[in-house]
Amino acid sequence: MATVDLKDVCKVYAGGVEAVKGVSIAIPDKALCVLVGPSGCGKSTLLRMIAGLETISAGSCAIDGKVVNTIGPTERDIAMVFQNYALYPHMKVYDNMAYGLRNRGTPKDEIDARVRSTAKTLELEHLLERRPRELSGGQRQRVAMGRAIVRNPKVFLFDEPLSNLDAKLRGQMRVEIKNLQRSLGVTSVYVTHDQLEAMTLADILVVMNAGLVEQSGSPLDIYEKPASTFVASFIGAPPMNLLPLRSGHLEGAVTLPPVPASASTLGFRPEDCEIRTEGADAVADGALRLLVEVEGVEPVGAESFVYCRVGGERMVVRVPGRVEIKPGDQLRTYARQEKLHFFGSDGKRV
């Protein structure tokens, strides 16, 4: 129904804080764009600028091809789900959902029909007569979603909508949000600092750091080809192992494949690393071979994380199933050449 185009958007707060320093993102129609990044990197600020809740200091924001810089939140035809849900405490669930429609002068029977059908989709029918304080956290979250959906806006904005839920419910709601967004086909911007949420939800993933976009693209592309050490260490759990290279050498390496001249950091994912105590020759030529000392093992059921130390640096290996490894063991680990990532001294991929 609408595209969202940000061009060199900047935000300087009244106190002089530069929260967003020139961000350009083009979100196509019906896409779900996830903004992810560490705390304080400007995600909420960016989202609030799209909503019209913060002024845009420089650059432009266009919704559906129309620049909305000077248009207030009331006229932008967007809906937002807040982290604390921001339900109107003095209104029943029904009125919370109907409020936006009433303000826009929708006829009464249409309001009723829309509220009830939305409530049905979200399984809120039996809660319509309750006040927000009489709901559980998960139910409040659904009402907040319902309030956004019922209006049928051009764009959905979500600011960490699931961060107040427990892990299990969060997983459920994540799937549900994704399905809803797909079936409604509403362009959405979703802010989170949970990288798992970001990976699973996004059509377009935007990794932000200190007010700038570090990388944007499809989640798997970003996972497979992180553009910088920041992205590499932010996306993926546990994060990518990053080991410093000193003039082309790596401490603790038994064999090291050819290293690009400008590389100063070597990276590989914990799951791209194997542990083998014998049959070293079975490993393809040109693989990275490391001699590591085990510091600890974390079995989590289906897989185990082996925390190791190599040449004074820490790294993690992700092994399927259980392992018979004890702290203090000396191990050989291998990573295929094509699974290696190299980063320059500025942190950028080479």
Next chain:
Amino acid sequence: MSPRVVFPNTFLPYLLVAPQLAITLVFFYWPASQALYQSMLREDPFGLSSRFVWFANFRKVLSDPNYLNSIEVTMVFSTATAAVALSTALLLAVMADKVVRSRAIYRTLMIWPYAVAPAIAGMLWLFLFNPSIGSLAYGMRWLGINWDPLLDGRQAMVLVVAAAAWKQISYNFLFFVAGLQAIPKSLIEAAAIDGAGETKRFWTIVFPLLAPTTFFLLVINTVYAFFDTFGIIHAVTGGGPGKATETLVYKVYNDGFVNLILGDSAAQSVILMVIVIALTAIQFRYVERKVHYG
């Protein structure tokens, strides 16, 4: 609500509240019971003896047209005072909420009138609006208004209401500012996104959420108008002209200390006491049930 602390010891709690109980008994219950007793006595014209007359004083007071007039005056006066004080304070608080720069100074200035003693406040208004020397009265006459609160009962009422409300505005303002700050900003933002303009947001979100504060202030203001405005009325109009601004409290004073009809005056104060107890009871009931959203 946090769970109650339970003292296993039965004696200690009483000991701890004893000073408070003693003060309440000596300074509240004892005078109150004296008033109750006095309200059933009638003195002879020379004040030499008194006899017990049961409820005769009440019957006399309640059938006295002057007293009924006083009730009416009090109703008009307290409703008007509370309404003016509340609405002005709310307006100022909403505007203060929008002030970005030197907010603190603005708020502090708004609070000052509260520190002015009632009689002084009354004098202030009296001087400003005195028909012969008041500067504002001069202005009003210049505007063509026939301003003479010393003769016109209605104008006198306007004057005392203005003075009484002026005094209470700062207090209300403080509470409204705090109440406004307690409303989460995200609610206002959500309402804006939901398509509500500023006026609509105020009436559908802000005002309902301020209801607990407003109701609390309504009771406080009514009680204030009933009981604490004696100084202002005394200074500004002295209950006149005629009995146009003679409120219940003022009449208690007039009958008791000026006219020395002690029995009637005591009966009136007992009636007042009943009124204040009723008001407080309503407040507790209503505040706890209706206007809390949690």
